[in-house]
Amino acid sequence: MNVLELTRALIDIDSVTPNEREVGDYLFEKLSHLARQFDGKVERMPVEEGRDNLLVRFGDPVTVLSTHMDTVPPFIPASEDATHIWGRGACDVKGIIAAMIVAAESLLLEGKRNFGLLFVVGEERNSAGALEAAKHGCGSRFLINGEPTENKLALGSKGALRHEIVARGRMAHSAYPELGESAINKLLNALERIRKIEMPEDPILGKSTLNIGVISGGRAPNVIADEARAEVFVRVVDDASGLRKAMLAAAQPDAEAKEVLFIPAVHLGSLDGFETTVVAYTTDIPALGDAWGKPFLFGPGTIHVAHTSEERIAKAELQAAVGAYKELVERLAR
Secondary structure, eight states: OOHHHHHHHHHTSOOBTTOOHHHHHHHHHHHHHHHHHTTOEEEEEEEETTEEEEEEEESSOSEEEEEEOOBOSSOOOOEEOSSEEESTTIIIIIHHHHHHHHHHHHHHHTTOOSEEEEEESOTTTTOHHHHHHTTOOOSOSEEEEOOOSSSOEEEEEOEEEEEEEEEEOBOOBTTOGGGSBOHHHHHHHHHHHHHTSOOOEETTTEEOEEEEEEEEEOSOTTBOOSEEEEEEEEEESSOOHHHHHHHHHHHTTTOEEEEEEEEOOEEOOOOTTSOEEEEOSOOSHHHHTTTTOEEEEOOSSOTTTTTSTTOEEEHHHHHHHHHHHHHHHHHHTO
């Protein structure tokens, strides 16, 4: 298989979460062909109606190459120029899927076995596929998770902590504010205290970062607001136990902080000869747990263009990733 052609074909299949069925069917056909040709075993792993993880094994896997099949919206079909392939999922993560499959085919043609491929649904929303996969490990000792790391091994990735901050007040005519109680003012007070929370630091992962991503509330400009809310997202670098308590305390007495999501930060493996990096985003690795072995994080492309209208991946980087994935599988099998 040609990694560039496979990347373009995958990008042209809309797989915005939770619509992974079509890309899953396409990949199942590709993996089934490899399984028939090289005496492998391919299976669907049901997650929910119309959504399946995919697993193919060649022998008893020591290492499993894994990434997700879904993308963020909107769908953007493939295009290319002399140096890059463009489109939704080019680097996050259709190009990575292609590089893993082509690396697997190359290993098999060389007589190498005892590895697998795992592709999951739902990473961009709630890691539903990874959480299901965590129940069904195949006995592998190592997991190579694919995300855009510019073909460097990530020494760690930040976690995620998300809160909804909700403030409640009492409606009144804006000409008589003393008759009401502004939920928006309360929310602003709470957010100001939250912004002053001292963010934890880690010697490898750096400092936690806070983003107030959504603010909403109120009825009209001439009405005292009876309700307001905000969504706050922190990229965490530890178990966030202290930060979680601080968020709850800072919201009071004006508002309530409701924890929506928590994914811990992780420290990851490295290998001699591979450049290293640290990434600020969160992956499926915490959701997969220990079920698939010691985790490594590696993939072509840069996260700086993922989730944007300029998403793209360098052709040379894609081709280099095929060789890198092969080397990782071979070295971890020793």
